[in-house]
Amino acid sequence: MLITDLVGALGAAHVLTDPDVTVSYETDWTGAFRGRAVAVARPATTDQVAAVLRICARHGVPVVPQGGNTGLVGGSVPAGAAAGAVVLSLRRLTAIEPVDAAAGLVTAGAGATLADVQAHARAAGYGVGVDFAARDSATVGGIAASNAGGERVLRHGMTRGQVAGLEVVLADGSVLRRLSGLPKDNVGYDLPSLFVGSEGTLGVITKVQLRLVGLPAARTAALLAVSDLPAAVGLVATLRATVASLDAVELVFGDGVDLVCAHQGRPAPFPGRPFPQDTPYLLVECVGPTDPTGDLAAAVETATGVLDAVVATTATDRERLWAYREGHTAAVNALDVPLKLDVAVPLARMSAFVDDLRALVPAVAPSARLHLWGHLAEANLHVNVTGLDRGDTGGREELTTAILTRAAADGGSIGAEHGVGRAKMAWVGLSRSPAELAVLAAVKHALDPTGLLNPGVIVSPGLTGSYRV
């Protein structure tokens, strides 16, 4: 029996079947995605992960790998085609190896949180080139599996750019290990890269080797209120061209900042200046070996459209400014379970896109409330909608189709940094051609011929074969 075999491999304490206990593994962070697992398996080693995969393959039961469950697209819960799967939680694989200071690398178990790896690297004088608000819960395995973006993409790229190597357990339980750490190791296809962003559909990531980045001696953040979105986009161009220390350009709007202030009990960033609700605010951060404040101030002073600015140079003041930006996800989720979309639209078309969204959303869903924020330097906009009827799946789909079709029409992406998961499956064809979809299915079939790994994510189960539950 499946459960008996899992207990034999992991011990009874690490095979969870009590619904009161498994529910937190079956529901994603937002509460939007829920499913039922036959069991939650909690291995502590790569060998135990391999044993779980062999057992599931033998019983023909699907497997949903799970890290911190903060992925936001439902890819880590046993819903839809993965109903009745074994949730394979990687959270006990938390070991972090000593930093290789000469190579600038660290290897961590998939279940180590981003915050723990950042602290570990910092103690050795290094930073991690990936960062975002969910750092305390998100695991490095999940970050690699979803090719997470975040707030440092401008300088360091997506997670793919930071992954030097991986250890992955394949569907049949065999282990693929590429952890040489050599920056030049050009022998055939780059397999670690293939698994980055594969969302648990090609293998289960058990170790992640990350490139580390230097820790800047000085850091300055500024929150800028800007007259309108075209001016904000113009400011991105100015900053990019003239401020070499530029590290992040994040976008929020007046109404979102008010929401965060109300949720966290914070004072407004520009007290006594009631800017209109649709005023864009840019959170700009610069880093360098010397204080970058002068460079940033010089660029901002010559820019058009900056209405006001708050500058922060101490860690406490910077955290205070970042809270206005990073508080958005929790503040929106506190209203109700939002429809969460994550698109990229070429910067030149961003303003027209936002104008269209502000008209389109009330036309499709009159009672809805639109929340926009994102990573402006990377043309990545988070489009959240609250006030929708929870049970009105058709209404949510209609709105999703309208917004994603609009983004795709502008040459945008329907899944900028959160990936596909279960949330975007129906719309993948808006961003990928039939030829690309055929290659995705062929890769999936080559590595997971029975389709047991996270079925219903990226490639639809029908394209890869069948599985028994």
Ligand code: MLT
């Ligand atoms: C963000 O940038 O705030 C995150 O991607 C989370 C979200 O979209 O809610």
Ligand code: ZN
């Ligand atoms: Zn984001």
